[in-house]
Amino acid sequence: MMSFSSEVKNEIAHGMPEKECCRIAEAAGFVRTAGALKPAGRGEVGLSAVSGNPAVARHVKSLLAELSVEPGISVSVANTGGRISSKRYIIEMPAAETTFRLLSALGIIERKDGLLSITVGIPQSAAYGKCCRKSYLRGMFLGSGSVADPERSYHFEILAGGAALAADTRRLMNSFSGIHAGVSQRRDKSVVYLKSAEQIKDMLGILGAHAHLLAFEDVRMIHEMKGAANRISNCDNANVDRSIRASNTQMKMIARIERSAGGLAALPQKLREAACLRRDNPEASLTELGALMNPPVGKAAAAARFARLEKAGKL
Numbered sequence: 001m002m003s004f005s006s007e008v009k010n011e012i013a014h015g016m017p018e019k020e021c022c023r024i025a026e027a028a029g030f031v032r033t034a035g036a037l038k039p040a041g042r043g044e045v046g047l048s049a050v051s052g053n054p055a056v057a058r059h060v061k062s063l064l065a066e067l068s069v070e071p072g073i074s075v076s077v078a079n080t081g082g083r084i085s086s087k088r089y090i091i092e093m094p095a096a097e098t099t100f101r102l103l104s105a106l107g108i109i110e111r112k113d114g115l116l117s118i119t120v121g122i123p124q125s126a127a128y129g130k131c132c133r134k135s136y137l138r139g140m141f142l143g144s145g146s147v148a149d150p151e152r153s154y155h156f157e158i159l160a161g162g163a164a165l166a167a168d169t170r171r172l173m174n175s176f177s178g179i180h181a182g183v184s185q186r187r188d189k190s191v192v193y194l195k196s197a198e199q200i201k202d203m204l205g206i207l208g209a210h211a212h213l214l215a216f217e218d219v220r221m222i223h224e225m226k227g228a229a230n231r232i233s234n235c236d237n238a239n240v241d242r243s244i245r246a247s248n249t250q251m252k253m254i255a256r257i258e259r260s261a262g263g264l265a266a267l268p269q270k271l272r273e274a275a276c277l278r279r280d281n282p283e284a285s286l287t288e289l290g291a292l293m294n295p296p297v298g299k300a301a302a303a304a305r306f307a308r309l310e311k312a313g314k315l
């Protein structure tokens, strides 16, 4: 089964940033955390980057191809064991002028007094616009991030390597309101992490993983409701309120679609099914709605459908 982390990465890797500034920032974040330079003499360097996730490797390849005219960008598979999970996907750019130009544009290398050096931390340029700060974090998360399945624990992290990069990463994450990342040491590597469910949920939104944000929220709500079960008699149950609020929002959206031209019939079949099930079961959780679908789907897939439905409802 695919891990929650891989699912989130798949969702993120599905989209290409619209603006070039953001494409540069996302590529820079990925190369910074997952890339390695291959010196080739004559002052030239090639680039090699690794991902365990095929969708991420494909995405990074198209990202680099968008940003460079270099025709020799490739992805190859290295099987480090017998299992699927031990496959590594290697994205490579040859040692060429085009690669050098891209690495300079990404702020990874610079030439000072004729000498080539690798820059340290996150270049200032990545911190300009809010769009690019999100994109840079998205690239870093695809390169070295992970997020635990909320069924098990609340943990989000980006492996940052050196202390300077960790400090910059923390600053970048904390530039978004409500995010307070910590830094810890794992052997010789710095880890920038979040432990609060609320902040991890917000971070999934910042990274653009909206379907998984909903799935995460749904699981968290179930956990909190279990924890609050013996407090219902005290009327102290904000979680139920929140669950009902989420459902209310969906009901309003569905009503809006019903009033629009074509109504629910204009929706793709899967979205129509999701809308009808929600309309008929206002109090059901995403898990329960998923189980009612034909064929039944899991919580994440159900959340993804409602995220698409929400998009459709805003048209």
Ligand SMILES: [Zn+2]
Pocket (backbone or CB within 6 Å): 019, 020, 021, 022, 023, 025, 129, 131, 132, 133, 135
């Ligand atoms: Zn941007």
